[in-house]
Amino acid sequence: MNIQTKPNDLAAFWMPFSANRQFKKAPRLFVEAKGVHYITDDGRRVLDGTSGLWCVNAGHCRPKIVEAIRKQAETLDFAGTFQMGHTRAFELANRLTAIAPKGFEHVFFTNSGSESVETALKMAIAYHRAKGNAAKVRLIGRERGYHGVNFGGTSVGGIGGNRKMFGTLVGGVDHLRHTHDLSRNAYARGEPEHGAELADELERIVALHDASTIAAVIVEPVACSTGVLIPPKGYLKRLEAICRKHDILLIADEVITAFGRLGTPFAADYFDISPDLITTAKAITNGTIPMGAVFVKSHIHDAFMNGPEWMIDFFHGYTYSGHPMACAASIGTLDTFADEGLLTRAAELAPYWEERMHALKGLPHVIDIRNIGLIGAVEFEPDPAQPGKRAFDRFVQAFEQGLLVRQTGDIIALSPPLIITKDEIDQLFDIFAKVLKTAN
Numbered sequence: 001m002n003i004q005t006k007p008n009d010l011a012a013f014w015m016p017f018s019a020n021r022q023f024k025k026a027p028r029l030f031v032e033a034k035g036v037h038y039i040t041d042d043g044r045r046v047l048d049g050t051s052g053l054w055c056v057n058a059g060h061c062r063p064k065i066v067e068a069i070r071k072q073a074e075t076l077d078f079a080g081t082f083q084m085g086h087t088r089a090f091e092l093a094n095r096l097t098a099i100a101p102k103g104f105e106h107v108f109f110t111n112s113g114s115e116s117v118e119t120a121l122k123m124a125i126a127y128h129r130a131k132g133n134a135a136k137v138r139l140i141g142r143e144r145g146y147h148g149v150n151f152g153g154t155s156v157g158g159i160g161g162n163r164k165m166f167g168t169l170v171g172g173v174d175h176l177r178h179t180h181d182l183s184r185n186a187y188a189r190g191e192p193e194h195g196a197e198l199a200d201e202l203e204r205i206v207a208l209h210d211a212s213t214i215a216a217v218i219v220e221p222v223a224c225s226t227g228v229l230i231p232p233k234g235y236l237k238r239l240e241a242i243c244r245k246h247d248i249l250l251i252a253d254e255v256i257t258a259f260g261r262l263g264t265p266f267a268a269d270y271f272d273i274s275p276d277l278i279t280t281a282k283a284i285t286n287g288t289i290p291m292g293a294v295f296v297k298s299h300i301h302d303a304f305m306n307g308p309e310w311m312i313d314f315f316h317g318y319t320y321s322g323h324p325m326a327c328a329a330s331i332g333t334l335d336t337f338a339d340e341g342l343l344t345r346a347a348e349l350a351p352y353w354e355e356r357m358h359a360l361k362g363l364p365h366v367i368d369i370r371n372i373g374l375i376g377a378v379e380f381e382p383d384p385a386q387p388g389k390r391a392f393d394r395f396v397q398a399f400e401q402g403l404l405v406r407q408t409g410d411i412i413a414l415s416p417p418l419i420i421t422k423d424e425i426d427q428l429f430d431i432f433a434k435v436l437k438t439a440n
């Protein structure tokens with residue numbers, strides 16, 4: 001047996017959502033992280049302008065979280081939650097429902113955002129069945145929506161590039177139009193003025209299929225992965241009202257927006273909407289251990305508890321649902337959020353953040369700037385010959401200058417850890433502005 005390995009050979013790891021051939025010629029590798037910084041394998045400090053992948057809301061390697069994980073590893077490494085349990089999972093569920101928007105009294109644990117989405121979609125269909133409405137099975141997503149990569153999430157998702165390799169996907173899915181409209185809303189600060197009426201598309205879909213066939217609508221309150229598409233004023237409330245009218249469940253996919261990103265614990269608080277299910281992951285453990293959770297309103301949960309005899313309960317779950325290590329990490333995370341007021345800190349920083357974001361206006365090729373909470377995006381004029389290249393070049397140059405940003409298409413998104421200081425916000429924008437001024 002050949003047990004020799006080459007630690008620096010990058011071939012074996014087939015990286016997700018990456019242009020592997022390109023990356024491996026010029027890799028970007030981290031070896032450490034602390035607070036708002038990463039350290040690269042060649043010893044450079046890089047300011048984390050994206051909270052990892054939108055998940056490290058409390059900053060990196062936080063002591064309470066590290067300690068909680070260490071202790072848990074020594075005490076109870078694994079216990080399942082099928083027909084048995086462990087105390088940490090119940091403790092965490094109670095802690096989570098205490099900070100959730102009103103009416104969310106139950107939590108179903110998963111291991112990722114994608115799994116939370118699958119769980120919520122299946123729960124919605126099974127809920128209607130439990131209520132005797134077995135024909136309510138259709139699912140409605142949105143163009144430019146991102147709901148993870150499993151079959152259901154890819155199907156309700158609205159990204160052509162993510163769908164086209166995978167055949168027909170799940171049937172019975174429709175998509176609302178996205179709300180991104182630079183002709184009316186360019187350079188909006190916070191929620192754009194125009195486009196609430198796009199929610200009425202749901203009425204068109206209801207007219208086409210009949211409400212008796214539709215189970216749920218799933219939307220990201222802010223569609224982050226496809227370039228920070230902020231809902232127009234009133235859009236989400238209008239969508240909610242149409243869902244209510246037709247007994248269609250509203251699923252808010254808050255995998256990114258939950259846990260303080262907008263300056264409120266959840267985006268449902270920010271937009272004053274009351275969905276039926278909320279999907280979460282990422283910052284629930286500050287990115288440290290994979291975990292997701294679906295927040296469930298009582299009327300959904302109770303429909304299963306009081307459902308027909310054959311149904312017994314919700315036949316769904318994962319070996320690692322409520323994994324003790326993830327629960328401990330999440331409890332350490334919630335303690336850190338509470339100690340430092342992080343669930344509302346973005347609200348304090350948002351005005352400063354907004355000013356610095358919009359000061360980038362006028363730099364070469366910039367065609368839009370948008371912001372909400374501690375999220376921002378800069379959109380570049382597309383080069384038709386090379387879609388996405390402008391933003392990608394700026395992402396690479398920012399990295400070389402010591403700043404991590406996130407590129408998607410012709411857009412660069414920013415979402416630093418919520419512990420960032422104003423001085424560090426200045427550093428972030430100083431580097432970013434320099435890159436935008438000098439890039440081709």
Ligand code: PMP
Pocket residue numbers: 112113114115117146147148149220224225253254255256281282
């Ligand atoms: N839903 C949304 C809104 C997301 O932003 C993401 C991840 N960016 C997911 C689902 C999928 O999460 P994961 O990558 O943890 O499966």
